[in-house]
Amino acid sequence: MRRYAFFPGCFIQVRQPHLEALSRRILGELGVELVDVEGFTCCPEAVTLSVDKMSWRVMAARNLSLAEELGLDILTLCNGCLYTLRTVNQELKGDEELRGRVNDALSVIDREFRGLIRVRHFAEILIEDLERMKAHVERPLEGLRIACHTGCHILSPPEVMGFDDPYDPVILDELVEALGAEAVDYDLKTLCCGWTLSTYGSREASERLLASKLNSMRRGGATAIAVICPQCFHQFDVGQASAARRLGIEYRLPVFYYLELLALAMGFSLDEVGYRYHRVRSGEVEEALEVIG
Amino acid sequence: MRSSHPLRARPIVIGVAEACLRCGVCCAVETHFCHVQFEEEFDERYTYVYHCLSTPDPASNQGIWLCTACHKCEEVCPYETSPLRFIEAAKAEAYKRGLAPRLLTGIIAQITSTGYLFPITPSTVRRRAELGLKPLTTEAAEELRQIALKTGLTEPRGEP
Secondary structure: OEEEEEEOOHHHHHHOHHHHHHHHHHHHHOOEEEEEOOOOOOOOOHHHHOOOHHHHHHHHHHHHHHHHHHOOOEEEOOHHHHHHHHHHHHHHHHOHHHHHHHHHHHHHHOOOOOOOOOEEEHHHHHHHOHHHHHOOOOOOOOOOEEEEEOOOOOOOOHHHHOOOOOOOOOHHHHHHHOOOOEEEOOOOOOOOOOHHHHHHOOHHHHHHHHHHHHHHHHHOOOOEEEEOOHHHHHHHHHHHHHHHHHHOOOOOOOEEEHHHHHHHHOOOOOOOOOHHHOOOOOHHHHHHHHHHO | OOOOOHHHOOOOOHHHHHHOOOOOHHHHOHHHOOHHHHOOOOOOOOOHHHHHHHOOOHHHOHHHHHOOOOOHHHHHOOOOOOHHHHHHHHHHHHHHOOOOOHHHHHHHHHHHHHOOOOOOOHHHHHHHHHOOOOOOOOOOHHHHHHHHHHHOOOOOOOOO
């Protein structure tokens, strides 16, 4: 049994708790013990807190120190949380002067960053032990053609994130194919999901981006999308529904958080994985899963 | 009031703007480009990065807030400049001067008062209970508030 300090991330905890519930169940069945840590807060989110990098580092270091006290590596479900926690962890491990300044600020709450742990994304521990995961596949997802969107913040900068090639990511494809589905290629694979455009920019720009990306996925032959980040999930689900309504185009490309696909391959029903919480559903995908049985 | 807090002393990265040759690669290679190019005002000749680097007062340019720190611009730049560092420095300067969007300052207030980036709504509470998940608590936010006081994050902002 592998044990981790579980860091679901506040987007999943607050907005998508069905993904938290499913992740706890599925990772548990794969032999991953998730330890809840009292006191974890927002990672904090890098785009917002980039206005004050020192505050960003100190708040992240506080979360890291909580896991250090338990002697556990952190396991997160979110690309953004991974970006913040891994970046700060690496910066502080490698820069004594910076670590001193951060620890000076942390001293007001009697905490200290020591640099003892690693920060992991669930996709990393799955790909590292692919055979163990494949052994749990009872219902290969044959017939599903999936466009994989890895997301920006787990890929870049590669010298820090070290997950996959930011120009040509393939690990999520490998994870999808391990479930028996087909990972399709498409030309805008590394284009951002557009989350910040829908937050700080114009809705029209966000929808134009989504239209380009979804059309590219459709041209590649996809019938569904796979992601490993909750914000990308939201953008391809809620954002797609909104774009389809306003642009008058039905893309009908349901998005699945990877652990939902894994659960389906392990024999869970669409209802059990939380499909009822999805805004974009597709008869094509539902029928394919019925055929699989 | 400009903050003189020692933890926040950081100059704008002028060097990036000077080194950039405005070649447009960071925003023009369609398979690996900046997502902000989808805003209507930008195209291959007037790119988002060019827009950020060429504004006389970068901190007052509201376009800087569209950057999501995806690092693609610095990855594809043939001259190894980092528009991201420039934009982040401009954001920091804007925040000091009270020019950040109210949405952003609201999010910071949300994080330091609850510990979460997003508000915990009745729907959150209900759905977590339905799923058998523990209720979310906000006690840890007190430590974030103390950190923010120490670093000066939540000091009043405004033009110097």
